[in-house]
Amino acid sequence: MKNKTLTKEQVLSLFMASIENGFSLATVAIDNIPKKNNMHISLGLAELALEELGKSYTCLSYYCLTEQKEEIWADFWKDWKNHTVKAHRAFFYEFFSLFRIEIKDSGKLFPTIRESIPVEKEVSFYVDFDFKKNEIVQPFKAINTDELFYRVSSVVGPLNVAFKVKKMIEENKDEDYRMAVSNYALQTITSNMYQQDVEKVLRQMKNGISEYDRALNDIWNLFNPEKETSDICINPTQGINPIVD
DSSP, rough: TTTTOOOOHHHHHHHHHHHHHHHHEEEHHHHHHTTTGGGHHHHEEEEEEHHHHHHHHHHHHHHGGGGSSSTTTHHHHHHHOOHHHHHHHHHGGGGGGOOOOOOTGGGGSSSSSSSSHHHHHHHHHHHHHEEETTEEEOOHHHOOOOHHHHHHHHHHHHHHHHHHHHHHHHHOHHHHHHHHHHHHHHHHHHHHHHHHHHHHHHHHOOOOOOHHHHHHHHHHHOOOTSSSSOOEEEETTEEEEEOOO
């Protein structure tokens, strides 16, 4: 599979589909929160939603590379299959916007109380045997509400931003515009970049091409921390309602 290549159209379709599936998984995760016996399912689905968002970010980053040498695809498929990379890459959407929802005093839960974020999925879905305690570990007994609410809330920020980036791509079909968004995403995963570097990086990326530079301006307008944001509503009985105006 590492030698399989994709067209730009296919990468773009994967980007869109991954976000949509992440939304579906997150919605079901939230819907199951009030059902006490399904808390473990909510945690696992929320972690899967993170992975789908991470996959979408990988697609966004590689869109600008699809016409280059075949060597890039080995890295693409490696990232595509790596559960840890996928889970963590979802949070790279914070390079597009700092919008997030955090639970008060959740530092002890960051980034996870498990060995890694993907382990949450294993704990959520699979029965296991704990040799230290000499007992069977059942999913619905292996998690707690703090862990559940932390993970579900952590999905909302990147999901909301992903929909905003998706809308940017859908509404602007100019190739220069889309390449700028993709080049910026690629920069975030291939350089030692911090959020305080965003304005500088966007300024340095400008090349005088109208649509390319307009895309970079749109990214800055979305990221600009001076802008108040309250774009999402979470209700355990109603699911997620992303606003992308």
